[in-house]
Amino acid sequence: MSPDHPPHLRDVAAALELIKGPHSALLEDVMEGDRVLWLGSGISRNQVPPLAELIQKVLVYLQEQSAGNPGSPFRKALSEIVHARFSDEIQESFDADPAGWTVPSIKALEPYVEKYASILNHGVGDEPADFLLWTAVDIRATYGSSDIRPGQNHRLIAILMHEGVLPHVVTTNWDGLIESSYRSLMENGSGSDISVLMTQEDFRAHHRSSSTRLYKIHGCAVRANDGQEYRDYLVADTLDIVKWGQSGDPHQRILQEVTNLMTDHRTLVLGLSFQDNNLIQVHANATFTHPWKWEEAKPAYVVADRRLQDGHTNILKSAYGNDYTSNRALVQDKSLLPLYAEPLLAALVIRIIGLKIAALLRRMGDLEDQLLKQSLLEALDIRQDLLSRVADSRPDLLESLLTHFLSPLMRLYHGDSDPLNGYLPIIRGPLSLAATDPAAEHNRLPEAASVVGLLNYLDLSAGWRVRFEHEPDRAGLVRIDRYRSTSLLIAFVKDEHAAAVAMKMEAWQKPLERIIVARLTGTGVPRRQRSPRGNMGTARRPGELAHEVVMNDVWQEATSSKDLITSFSRRMSI
Structure with missing residues (x-):
């Protein structure tokens, strides 16, 4: 890796330590939904062309169109661009x-990316002013095609949105990858869609929505595919940037909304250099009358990047006013989080979900022994550290763990007959909700958290192995092996209704191996109808392939971690 890209910039474990330590205030804000996320082209650089490639597309297009016709407007435009830029x-x-x-190659054009707007500002004969963006770049296909697949940055952001900790996200990106990532995790036929805000009509349509608000301040290539009326919302060339939000410009409403947003909320910046003057103007307008007071422990602006760029320092100057002048070096040092977006997002996902589970586990009434509860909490912390260490080499592991294990586990726990039907967090909302919301106890979420804590503890214990089932018809089931000789499937459910749903799964109806429905509430196992296979006997008796147990007294019996494993082993006959 080159000196310009030191390893720690991409290290999830380092990111986790930073947000647990010197940047813990950032973590606290994000997990309470108190940070506005600002996103730039850096988060999509592996999915859509970066600015250097955009410039190259313009030059190649003009060169090809002027072939054999040196007097064409294309050759004239190309010559003007080359000599001016x-x-x-x-x-x-x-x-x-x-x-x-x-x-020139893309690499050779990288020093010119800050000139992209002025390059696109050049006219071509009598063509429309946005001809280079619309035709040469072909923005609708290059940035708005449905064939473009989201990357890990987009998917992690979508998970945080579904977790309910990113209420406001502002982006300059033309692509629709945040939206498609969010929708790919939505429950089919229900669930609140992301509020994509760009036009006056958007703000009217979504004014009561409780879902994440995504402000597309430079327009949307996906919607430009839907109709010409969205063409004027695309911001790319110098004139677009100068006119943005001014009288008669279609961006006036979004300028107003984002300015108000930045007046009251702290910011986290990912993949955005703030090289466009209109972006600096938004923040300057928001803090001109009421600049932020500099707080070393809680900076109003945090930039995740390898270094601060000119646009970042301009934002900091406008944000803090005189406080910036008297604390320049300290402000710059504490406002920079030396990480790229991907490891930071992964660390935030790991830590926030881990803290939510821990907060719910602390509310588990049946788990009265504090030392035992602490053992389960420590297992959750160890799991977070382990995940952060392998996330660099296995970037798909974290997403798979959440979308193919934790979410299906929760859906099956609540009695959902389709555990793969969208992402379901253990609790949606800020961390404080996990700690205080009365509805959490009504929905038996502390019991769910205790199951996750137990599974982590078992998997970290000698002789035990916990895995999640990958097959769609077994989604939500947990496989537990002991000493590599005994194995069983378990469906953890919260009540009678959820148990009945789990018993309709093929793994229960036609068992080929031991499967248990473990109910977290109730005092007795009611008689179920006999197994469909006839020769199984009554499906409730331990020793058969399919049977049901009640787990609530497992917690009550245990006074130590050793007792917990013993009680669980006896109850599961493993």
């Missing part, structure tokens, strides 16, 4: 042979 060396190369000129 590029180095003497590139100009000389072009002048030596305009017809045979080789467009």
Whole structure:
């Protein structure tokens, strides 16, 4: 790895330590929904062309269109761009042979990315002002195609949205990858869609929505595919940036909304350099009258990047006013989180979900022994550390653990007949909700958290192994092995209704191995109808392939972690 990309910038374990330690205030804000997330092109760089490639597409298009016609408006536009925006060396190369000129590589064009807006600002004959963006770049296909798949950044952000800790996200990106990631995790036929905000009509339509609000301040290529009326919302060239939000411009409403947002909320910046002047103006307007007071322990702006860029420092100057001048070095140092977006997002997901489970577990009434409860909490912390250490080499592991294990586990626990029907967090909302919401106890969420804690504890104990089932017809089931000789499937459910749903699964109806429905509430196992296979006997008696147990007294019997394992083993006959 090059010196410009030191390993710690991509290290999830390092990110987890930073948000647990020196940047714990950032974690506290995010997990309570108190940070506005600002996103730029950096989070989509592996899915859509970066700005250097966008510039290259413009140059290649003009060169191809001017082939054999040196007097065409395309050749004239190309010549103007080369001579106005590029180095003497590139100009000389072009002048030596305009017809045979080789467009520079993407790497060679990287020093010019800050000029992308001025390059797109050049006109081509009598074509519309946005011709280079609309036709040469082909923004609708390049950034708005349905074939473009989200990356890990988008999926992790979508998980945090569904967790209910990102109420406001502002993006300059034209792509629709945040939206598609969010919708891919939605429950079919229900659930609250993400509120995508761009036009006046959007704000009217979503004014009562409780879902995440995504402010697309530079327009949307996906919606540009839906109709010409969205073309004017695309912001790309210098004139677009200068006119943005001014009288007669269609962005006036979103400027108003985002300015109000930034007046009252702290910010986390990912993949965004703030090189466009309109972005700096938003933050300057928001803090001109009421600048933020500098607090070393809780910076109003945190930028996750390898270094602060000019746009970042301009934002900090406007945010803190005189406090910036008198604390310049300290403000810059404490406002920079030396990480790329991906490891930071992974660390936030790991930590926030872990803390939610821990907060619910602490409310488990049947788990009265504090030392035992502490053992389960420590197991959750160890799991977070282990996940952070393997997340770099296995970036898919965290997503798989959440979407194919924890979420199906929760759906089956609540009695959902389709455990793969969208992402279901253990509790949706800020961390404080997990600690105080009375509805959590009504929905038996402390019991669910205790199951997760127990499974973590068992998996970390010698001789035990806990796995989740990958097959769709077994989603939500947990496989527990002991000493590599005894294995069984378990469906953890909260009540009688959920138990009845679990017993309709094929793994229960036609058992080929031991399967248990473990009910977390109740005092006795009612008689169930006989197994469909006839030769199984009554499905409730231990020793048969399929039977039901009640787990609530497992917690009551245990006074130590050793007791817990003994009680669980006896109850499950494992």
